[in-house]
Amino acid sequence: MKRTLMMVAGAAVAAFALGCEPQAQREPVWTNPLPPAEASLPQDPNDAGYVLARMEFGRLAMLLGAYDRAKPRLKEAFDQFEVEHENVAAAMSSERYKYYKGETYERAMLCTYLGILEYLNGNYNDARILLSRALTADRAAVVNEKTPAEVGEDFGLAYYWLGRAYAKLGDGDNSAIALRKATTPTPRKEKDAEREQRDDQKMAEKFQKESAEGEAWTYKTFTDPKKPELAVEGIVNLSEAATDLSSAPARLPDASPESPVRRAAETAAEFFAPAFQDSCNLVLTVELGRCPYKYLGGISGEKTEFGRSLVLPHAVRVYVDGHYAAPAMRVLDLWQQAVTQDRIAEKEAAQATKAVLREVLSYAPYAGSAASHWDISGDIRHWTMLPGRVYVFAAQVAPGPHTVRLEMYDAGGRALPRWTTTYYGLAAPERGEACILLEPQYDGDNRLPPDEVRKAMNAGANPAAAYMYMY
Amino acid sequence: MSETILPAVRRGRPQRGRRAGALCLLVAAWAMVGGCAGETARMDLDSEDDALLGAMSSKDFRSVCFQMAQSLIRLPQIQRAANPPTLAFTEVVNASDELFSADDLLYKIRTELVKNCGGKIVFLDRDNIDQIRNERRDKDLGRVTASGAAPVYGADYFMSGRVESIRRSRGRTQTQYMRLSVRLTDASSSAIIWEDDYELKKLVRAGVYDR
Numbered sequence: 001m002k003r004t005l006m007m008v009a010g011a012a013v014a015a016f017a018l019g020c021e022p023q024a025q026r027e028p029v030w031t032n033p034l035p036p037a038e039a040s041l042p043q044d045p046n047d048a049g050y051v052l053a054r055m056e057f058g059r060l061a062m063l064l065g066a067y068d069r070a071k072p073r074l075k076e077a078f079d080q081f082e083v084e085h086e087n088v089a090a091a092m093s094s095e096r097y098k099y100y101k102g103e104t105y106e107r108a109m110l111c112t113y114l115g116i117l118e119y120l121n122g123n124y125n126d127a128r129i130l131l132s133r134a135l136t137a138d139r140a141a142v143v144n145e146k147t148p149a150e151v152g153e154d155f156g157l158a159y160y161w162l163g164r165a166y167a168k169l170g171d172g173d174n175s176a177i178a179l180r181k182a183t184t185p186t187p188r189k190e191k192d193a194e195r196e197q198r199d200d201q202k203m204a205e206k207f208q209k210e211s212a213e214g215e216a217w218t219y220k221t222f223t224d225p226k227k228p229e230l231a232v233e234g235i236v237n238l239s240e241a242a243t244d245l246s247s248a249p250a251r252l253p254d255a256s257p258e259s260p261v262r263r264a265a266e267t268a269a270e271f272f273a274p275a276f277q278d279s280c281n282l283v284l285t286v287e288l289g290r291c292p293y294k295y296l297g298g299i300s301g302e303k304t305e306f307g308r309s310l311v312l313p314h315a316v317r318v319y320v321d322g323h324y325a326a327p328a329m330r331v332l333d334l335w336q337q338a339v340t341q342d343r344i345a346e347k348e349a350a351q352a353t354k355a356v357l358r359e360v361l362s363y364a365p366y367a368g369s370a371a372s373h374w375d376i377s378g379d380i381r382h383w384t385m386l387p388g389r390v391y392v393f394a395a396q397v398a399p400g401p402h403t404v405r406l407e408m409y410d411a412g413g414r415a416l417p418r419w420t421t422t423y424y425g426l427a428a429p430e431r432g433e434a435c436i437l438l439e440p441q442y443d444g445d446n447r448l449p450p451d452e453v454r455k456a457m458n459a460g461a462n463p464a465a466a467y468m469y470m471y
Numbered sequence: 472m473s474e475t476i477l478p479a480v481r482r483g484r485p486q487r488g489r490r491a492g493a494l495c496l497l498v499a500a501w502a503m504v505g506g507c508a509g510e511t512a513r514m515d516l517d518s519e520d521d522a523l524l525g526a527m528s529s530k531d532f533r534s535v536c537f538q539m540a541q542s543l544i545r546l547p548q549i550q551r552a553a554n555p556p557t558l559a560f561t562e563v564v565n566a567s568d569e570l571f572s573a574d575d576l577l578y579k580i581r582t583e584l585v586k587n588c589g590g591k592i593v594f595l596d597r598d599n600i601d602q603i604r605n606e607r608r609d610k611d612l613g614r615v616t617a618s619g620a621a622p623v624y625g626a627d628y629f630m631s632g633r634v635e636s637i638r639r640s641r642g643r644t645q646t647q648y649m650r651l652s653v654r655l656t657d658a659s660s661s662a663i664i665w666e667d668d669y670e671l672k673k674l675v676r677a678g679v680y681d682r
Contacts, residue, residue: 084678085678090680091680098680101682102682104682126570128568129567129568129570130570133568136568136639136640139639139640139641140641140642140643140645140682142641143643152640344679344681344682346643346679347679347680350679
């Protein structure tokens, strides 16, 4: 006993002594998340999460630029779309036990990504097939007779790339039709559209007010001559730098002497013209924000509802080597896709019946306690890594590497300098086109080394506070 | 009384328990081994792939190829030809929205024709034309032995095809229409001397919990 006590005391002293030793601070090291993510994918195609896991992995791989790793996994998910799976467990209890194949817009998005990846590989016919399948998936969103047909014809991103694929295959007529359809707006009820616009504007105003205070404080704090230890080189006062869309500059201060932009389109009519698309050698797909999320609704959580993730940027202006080229065109809003998707009446009825039965049983003797354990909840699984909105940009620029800068504006047309993202060395070819997928992030151009971040935090800055507006 | 019964019970219980335990272990082992094992079964080539609802099943694929081969063999230009005509296979254009290798259709038709035409057609292998040319060059240069010079045959006819589809969906219901056509073109006059097609349409109704 005495010996044990002595050992414990010795260990405690050693721990204290070692703890007092100055230790080198470890910097965070980036590790590739793909190998562990891929290793954890379910292998059984009958696993209820087989498709969703592959959707998430595919998107992660695409965000990291690992298209070759994304494609086979997305294809595995695609192959399951037409395979019948038993959903008895979901019919009897919670919907989350069903074999998840995705909402119509998620399936359409998966087909679109596969189509784009085939296009990038030069397999234009396979791209055409997959993009057509994206449109078929989108059409399944229409269930009710009264739903406007446009709800199933508004997947602009797939139409845009389908138009390009048809052009590559020499089918000019279908290319023109597909490009024209890329501009089809999602039909919305007027009051819903107005309410969402008001929400967006309110959010933008709130952000603008709070961020102006924050930016002014930041500039004052980190340029204070009394605290030279806090000085940050190259700091900009963003509270004064903001402009609005109407006064956006045509040329940035660090612009190249001559504009490399030879041809760009200011309006949708010009942009989606086949001849213009054919002339472009730089094609950018810009994905912004987060997709809608799901939550449980109904009397016992038996329904699945969609929630809107606010995406602050509403307009994107593209600069090439410091010269304004054109706006990026919005071709997809996944919230609009989710909210206009018709519900499957039979499923809704089955879920409602379960909820009523559960409620009735809860009052019955003996069966009541069993009913309370009966899980009839809806299914809130969704493809979490999808973007909120997608824009496309195309232009004819001088061949060679370019610096492309994306400037963003909120619903009120005010500049969002924290969303400015610059990409260096995007190479436009002499012949053909460079197609690049971009995912700009909040603070995209404001990457500070860890030491600077630590210094800012110590001075009282709270960069995490702004993350609620990230999207 | 109890003393005489208890030992019997004590003796009996462990025996029953051991037997039940062994049975449980056996069942568990069987379930584990059996449950982990995959399953492979030989299927009839013409059976419907119920689980796979793509527009074209292997049955459709085989049917279309048999039908095309039979139709082609009955063609008068082939049946009455003084010398067996030469036939080259070009390509099948996949204009459908099904991801599959459309040229596989021609390969299957070719196999059926080769097996069943009884020497009435000479088939040209244009897939290996580069190797054939290289071989001829090596023979001409004396690099490899040659048993006799024979010209590379020109084609009297080209066989080509096209696959089209229309897919419509509304809610849980989807229809898939597919048309596969194959044609024979006279290589000198460009006249289409034969064409046949095969159509199929399927209705797919997804389950209530499909989405």
